[in-house]
Amino acid sequence: MSTFRILAADKLAQEGLDYITKQDDCELVNKPGLTEEEYAELIQDCDAMIVRSGIKVTAKILENPGKLKVIARAGVGVDNIDLAAATEKGILVVNTAAASTITTAEHAFALMMSLMRNIGPAYKGMTEGKWDRNKYTGRQLMGKTLGVVGFGRIGQTMAERALAFGMDVVAYDPFINAETMMDGRVKMFNNFEDILPLIDIISFHVPLNDATRGILSAKTYPKCKDGLYVVNAARGGVVDEADLLEALDSGKVAAAAMDVFTSEPPTADDPLRNHPRVLITPHLGASTKEAQQAVSVDAADNCMTYLRGEGIVGAVNAGNLKINLSPVQEKYVDLSNRMAKLLSPMITRGIAEVTIELAGKSLAAGLSMIERTALVGLFEHHLTDPVNIINVNQVAEARGIKVKTVTTDDDKATGLTIEVTGPAGAVDDETNADDKTRRIVGRVYDDLKPRIVEINGYHMDMIPEGPMILLLNEDKPGMIGLVGSTFGSENVNIADMTISRRGNTAMMVFKVDSEPTTAQLETIKTKEGILKTASVQLAEA
Numbered sequence: 001m002s003t004f005r006i007l008a009a010d011k012l013a014q015e016g017l018d019y020i021t022k023q024d025d026c027e028l029v030n031k032p033g034l035t036e037e038e039y040a041e042l043i044q045d046c047d048a049m050i051v052r053s054g055i056k057v058t059a060k061i062l063e064n065p066g067k068l069k070v071i072a073r074a075g076v077g078v079d080n081i082d083l084a085a086a087t088e089k090g091i092l093v094v095n096t097a098a099a100s101t102i103t104t105a106e107h108a109f110a111l112m113m114s115l116m117r118n119i120g121p122a123y124k125g126m127t128e129g130k131w132d133r134n135k136y137t138g139r140q141l142m143g144k145t146l147g148v149v150g151f152g153r154i155g156q157t158m159a160e161r162a163l164a165f166g167m168d169v170v171a172y173d174p175f176i177n178a179e180t181m182m183d184g185r186v187k188m189f190n191n192f193e194d195i196l197p198l199i200d201i202i203s204f205h206v207p208l209n210d211a212t213r214g215i216l217s218a219k220t221y222p223k224c225k226d227g228l229y230v231v232n233a234a235r236g237g238v239v240d241e242a243d244l245l246e247a248l249d250s251g252k253v254a255a256a257a258m259d260v261f262t263s264e265p266p267t268a269d270d271p272l273r274n275h276p277r278v279l280i281t282p283h284l285g286a287s288t289k290e291a292q293q294a295v296s297v298d299a300a301d302n303c304m305t306y307l308r309g310e311g312i313v314g315a316v317n318a319g320n321l322k323i324n325l326s327p328v329q330e331k332y333v334d335l336s337n338r339m340a341k342l343l344s345p346m347i348t349r350g351i352a353e354v355t356i357e358l359a360g361k362s363l364a365a366g367l368s369m370i371e372r373t374a375l376v377g378l379f380e381h382h383l384t385d386p387v388n389i390i391n392v393n394q395v396a397e398a399r400g401i402k403v404k405t406v407t408t409d410d411d412k413a414t415g416l417t418i419e420v421t422g423p424a425g426a427v428d429d430e431t432n433a434d435d436k437t438r439r440i441v442g443r444v445y446d447d448l449k450p451r452i453v454e455i456n457g458y459h460m461d462m463i464p465e466g467p468m469i470l471l472l473n474e475d476k477p478g479m480i481g482l483v484g485s486t487f488g489s490e491n492v493n494i495a496d497m498t499i500s501r502r503g504n505t506a507m508m509v510f511k512v513d514s515e516p517t518t519a520q521l522e523t524i525k526t527k528e529g530i531l532k533t534a535s536v537q538l539a540e541a
């Protein structure tokens with residue numbers, strides 16, 4: 001019998017460690033707290049690695065993965081794992097999505113209650129010998145309106161509890177295409193700004209990504225009622241921290257509770273640590289005995305199931321799953337993934353309908369894989385739910401997202417079109433408000449190379465690969481020079497570029513030598529005439 005070496009690279013609950021040592025076919029390597037270099041070496045001789053949020057599983061660690069086959073996140077958010085690097089190396093990434101849902105929702109709820117009743121400052125005052133009865137008159141939850149941002153597992157669990165306390169609940173989740181949820185008791189919105197004038201308290205339950213980073217910021221506070229209460233137990237950075245401090249000082253925000261921070265731990269002199277109206281906890285959302293037992297055992301179990309060849313549970317990436325297709329069909333599967341990844345950062349209005357149009361009789365047998373691969377590429381950018389080619393159609397159905405496939409027989413000009421329609425009434429938060437759809441067209445030519453020939457009506461001919469930056473800009477003189485010099489000063493080296501115009505705007509697509517940082521993209525975005533930026537990391541073609 002082979003022995004699987006399972007590395008615990010973060011501090012796991014004892015129950016999970018015991019569970020591994022009890023298995024005849026597993027050996028536990030319990031090594032939390034090592035350096036990046038040490039993990040890069042250690043994983044080569046391990047079959048599985050289990051992490052919480054205390055370690056960053058970087059591309060450097062995964063560069064030479066040796067026999068590593070699976071990484072398990074004992075928890076939900078996989079933003080500390082370089083998924084692209086893991087997928088590229090064929091390493092399956094799994095999480096334990098549901099095991100900590102109730103615990104995390106309870107923490108968010110506890111933060112909300114403590115905030116409304118001044119538990120933090122009142123307790124502090126008592127420990128300092130004070131008896132401030134008048135200073136800490138609080139607010140009642142009953143009758144208040146809670147805005148839940150992200151209506152997945154934790155958001156819905158939070159909402160159930162709020163309804164039981166007599167609160168009104170509204171929710172923003174552009175990936176749920178329904179007018180109401182929970183038997184009509186929660187009104188759903190697909191524009192973030194529409195919930196803001198309605199709510200007294202806002203609570204975040206979204207993954208951190210380009211669409212959610214800084215979603216509550218100086219830009220959005222003007223739409224909120226004065227005296228808003230803010231709860232963030234999702235990810236640091238979803239609420240812009242500098243703008244929050246200003247909103248607290250101006251009275252726009254009455255008080256805020258934060259379990260998560262842009263940089264963890266925040267520095268000792270971080271103003272959030274000592275603000276009298278900010279209640280903070282050190283990322284404790286999932287930290288109960290019950291949840292930690294459950295996530296550590298589930299994470300170990302998910303690793304073993306895969307290593308023993310018994311199936312895949314909780315997959316976050318597709319693990320390079322292959323099925324029997326002709327070489328051209330395989331190239332179209334690969335193209336559909338590249339196309340979806342390029343399109344997904346441009347989807348800021350949510351998804352109500354996806355249409356996949358495949359031209360070419362010879363490709364028909366690959367349609368299901370092409371469709372699934374495209375959907376995975378579109379959804380994985382926006383959802384923390386494990387979504388892969390196996391479950392993607394169920395994920396779409398559960399969210400009310402319609403998927404249409406159209407095939408045409410013309411084998412002379414094979415091609416693939418992916419078109420995404422947002423929910424009715426949803427508006428683009430930045431540009432192209434009039435466009436009803438987001439659309440990308442690609443082809444595989446005789447050289448078997450993938451090509452993109454159109455993005456949102458901008459025509460081009462480009463091989464999508466490596467780190468890429470997409471810019472939408474006003475079509476006026478000097479833009480290429482401006483972008484070139486900005487890239488130069490930001491040390492972003494351009495390998496190739498294409499430009500296409502449509503009406504008064506143009507799209508520039510760049511291949512660059514290395515993936516730009518968020519800060520570099522932000523700098524480019526601040527330049528006069530730049531309307532939108534996005535970056536994606538694709539495999540070499």
Ligand SMILES: NC(=O)C1=CN([C@@H]2O[C@H](COP(=O)(O)OP(=O)(O)OC[C@H]3O[C@@H](n4cnc5c(N)ncnc54)[C@H](O)[C@@H]3O)[C@@H](O)[C@H]2O)C=CC1
Pocket residue numbers: 075076077097100101104149150151152153154155172173174175176205206207208211212233234235259260283284285286287382383384385
């Ligand atoms: N504080 C803590 O210790 C913990 C924090 N978390 C955080 O909570 C988040 C939510 O976890 P779950 O509910 O289990 O995930 P989930 O995947 O069930 O729910 C996330 C929801 O966010 C929605 N969403 C995605 N992009 C959005 C956008 N741009 N705007 C609005 N909604 C959007 C999705 O449609 C989905 O319904 C995780 O991503 C993680 O970051 C999770 C566990 C513990």
Ligand SMILES: O=C(O)CCC(=O)C(=O)O
Pocket residue numbers: 052053054074075076077078100283285286287
């Ligand atoms: O306690 C932890 O490991 C962090 C939990 C968390 O943030 C998550 O599961 O996403």
